[in-house]
Amino acid sequence: MNHIATPTSASAPLDQIDFSDPCLLRDDTWHDYFARLRDESPVHYQAESPFGPFWSITRFEDIVAVDSNFKDFSSEPTILIGDISDDLPAEMFIAMDPPKHDVQRKAVQSVVAPKNLAEMEVLIRTRVCDILDGLPVGETFDWVSDVSINLTTQMLATLFDFPFEERHKLTYWSDIAAGTAEMTGGDVDPEERLQGLMDCLETFTRLWHERKANPGDSFDLISLLQRDPNTADMVDRPMEYLGNLMLLIVGGNDTTRNSATGGVLALNLFPEQYDKLRADQSLIPSMVSEIIRWQTPLAHMRRRATRDLEFGGQQIKKDDKVVMWYMSGNRDERAIANPDEFIIDRENPRHHISFGFGVHRCMGNRLAEMQLRILWEEIMRRFKFVEVMGDPVRVNSNFVKGYESLPVRVHPL
Template identity: 45%
Template sequence: MATQAPPQAPMEFRSSPAAVEALDAHLAANPDQAWTHEDPKDVSRSDIYYEDRWQPIFREMREEGPLHYVERSPFGSYWNVVQHKAIQHVESLPELYSSSWEYGGITILNRLDDETLAEQGRERFELPMFIAMDRPKHTGQRRTVAPAFTPAEMKRMESEIRARTGELLDTLPEGEEFDWVDTVSIELTTGMLAILFGFPWEDRRLLTFWSDWAGDTEIALVRDLDEMRQGILLEMGAYFQQLWARRSQEEPGPDLISMMIHSEAMAEMDPQEFMGNLVLLIVGGNDTTRNTMSGIVHAFDQFPDQRELFEQNPELIPNAVQECIRYQTPLAHMRRTATEDAELFGEEIKKGDKLVMWYLSANRDEEVFENPDKLDITRENARRHIAFGYGIHRCVGARLAELQLRVLLEEMHARRMRIAVTGEVERVRANFVHGFRKLGVTMSRF
C-alpha cells in the first residue's frame, strides 16, 4: 500500500520563505499578536533560534533568577523557567504543573476556548498524546510502548542500526559537498522510525513530512496554515489506520502499532488520540535524533579541538554523545500549566498560568555546567543534561536516541571520516524544534 505525499505543500515548507512570509503577514495584520521586541524576555519569537542568538538572552535571565514573566506575546502570557534546578522542580510536581492537553498540552501554544472557536467558525482539533496526559492515563499508555525501548531491545537492534549506518556512510562522496541533514540525519532517523512502526519502506519519507508539519508551533498562528496542517495530519491518521487494520489481523509483532493494538491502555483509542500518539512518537523519534546528528557535525566543526579529541580517543564516544545532546538540545522547550495557585521560587503562580521550561537554557546553566557554551566531550557531568526532560515525562525513547548517535560516531570513526562544514547552514525557524534544515559539508579522512 503505497501512497503519495500530501499535495498541499512541498516537504521543505517548514521555515521556508513562503512560511515565513505567511507568518509575517499575519502578524502585521494582527498587531495584538505581534512579538514585543521591546521585551527581551519574550523568547517565543523564532528568529532568535533561526539566527542562533538566543544564548545571551537566556544567560541574562538565568543571572537574574529562575522565573521570568512575559505578559504579552503571540502565544499569550507565560512564565519562562530558565534554570536547571527550577525545571527539575517543576517537572517533579506533575499534579500541580500539568502536562495535560486539556489545559493546553506541552507546547507554548494557546488552547482556544469554545467561544473563540465558534466566532471563527472552526471545530476543535485536539491531539491527545501520552506525554500530554497526567497520571493515571499517562502511566498506562507509556507502559504500552516502553517495551520497545528496553536495554534488551536496544541490544537486539544495535546490529541492524550499525549495518544500516555503515551502509549509508559508505555511499557518501569524498571531497564533494553534500547536505548532511538530508543525506544522513533524515535518512538514518526516518529509516529507524520505519522499522519501529513496521512502516512501508518505500513511503518512509512521509514520516519526515508529517514530523515537520506536526512540530512547527508557529504555524498555528496562521489560520490557513493551521488548517492545512490539520488536513495533513488527518491524512497521516488515515494512512496509519490502514496499517492498524492490517496489523490487527496479524500475529502480535515487536512494532509499535502491534504493541498499541494488543494493549488494554491503547487498543480503544479514538482517532484524535491515535493521531496524537503517532505525532508524539514520530516527532520524538525523528526531530530529536536527526537534529542532534546534525548538531554533532556542526559542533565538531565549531570546536576543532574536540573533533581532534574524538579522532584520537574513540573511548570518549559514549560521553561525547551525552555532551553533544546537551550542547544541541534538540527540543527547546516543554510547557506545563498550573492547576492551582502556588508560590514558586518566590513568585506567585496563578491557576491556569503557563510555565515554559526552556531545556536549552537549563543545559547552558553555569551553576551546573562549567563553561557551558563550549563543547567539551570530556565533561564529567555531561549526563546531567535534561534534553530528554525529567521525571515521569522523561523521553521514553532516550536509549534509542543515544544508541543511534553512539553508533553513528563509532562508524564514522571506524572509517576515519572527518566532516567539515563548507556550505550553507540553515537552522529551523521555530521555538520548539531546535535544529538544522540544511548543513552543507565535505568529507575527508583523518
C-alpha cells in the same frame, strides 16, 4: 502572527523582549537573552506574546523542580508554548498526567526495552554503514538530508514496521506536526497541517487493521498498542491514536535528527575536541551525551499551574502557562561548568535535561543515544574529518531546535 519586535540588543529592558520569538532560535541569538533571564529574572513573567502570557523558567534546578512536580504543574492540555487548534484536538500521553499517562506510556515502553535495543543495534549499524558508504567523498552535500533525516526516517519506519518505500511520509508528518505559527511560531500552513495529519491518521488506521488481521509476535509500536489491554481499542479513539502517533513520530525523528547534525557542527566549532576524539574513540559514548546537552533538540516544554502557588519568589496563578526552557537550563553555569563549551570528556556528561525529568522523561533516550553512538563509531571508521563548508540553516520554531540544512564535505582516513 505578530511578535513583539525583539530588540537586537539583549541589554534591552526584559519586558521589551519576546522570549517566544522563533527568530531567537532560527538566528541562534538566544544565548545572551536567556543568560539575562537566568541572572536577573529566573522565574520571569511575560505579560504579552503571540501565545498569550507565560512564565519562563530558565535555571537548571528550577526546571527539574517544575518537571518533577506534575501535581502542581500539569502537562494538560499541551506541552507547546502555543495552544493546539480545535480543528484537530489530538491527545497524546506526553500531554497527560498520571495515571492515564502511565498506562499509555507503558503500552509502548517495551519497544525500547534493553532486549529490543540489543536486537536493533545490528540493524541500525547496517543502515548507518549503507548511508555513510553512499556519501560523495570530496563533494559538498547536505548532511541534514543525506545523513540525519535519512537515518532517523529509516529507524522510524522500523519502529512502526511502516512501508519502507513510503518512509518519507513519516518525515513530512513530523515536520508539520507542530509547525504552525499558532503552535510554535513556525511557517507551516494550518490547512496543510490538517490535511497532512488526516492522511497520517488514515494511513495508520489502515495499518492497524492490517496488523490486527494478521497478528504476529512483532515488537513494532502498533502491535504493542494492540496487545496491551489498556490501548487495544485506541484505534476507536482516533484523536488519541493520532496524538500518540505524532508523539512517537516527532520523538523518534526530531531529537535524534538534530543531534546528529548538531554533533558535526559542534566538532567543527571546537576543533580541539575533534582532535581529542580522533585520539581516543572510547570517548564516543560520553560525546553523545554532550552532543545532546549542547544541542538540546527540543527547546522547551510547557506546563499549566493547577493552583495558585509561590515558586522562585513569584506568585504563579492557577492555569498560568509555565514554560521550562531546557536549552537555557543546559547552559546554566550554576549547574554545569563552562556550559557554552562543547567538551566531549566531561566528568558527568549525562548531567543535562534534554530528555526532560520526572514522569515525562524521554522514553526513547537510550535508543537516541545508541543511534548517535553507532553513527559516530562508523563515521570515525571511515572519515578523518566531516568538514562544515558553510553556515547551517536553522528551523524556524521556538520548540524544535534544529537544522534545515548543513553543507559538509567528508575527508576519508
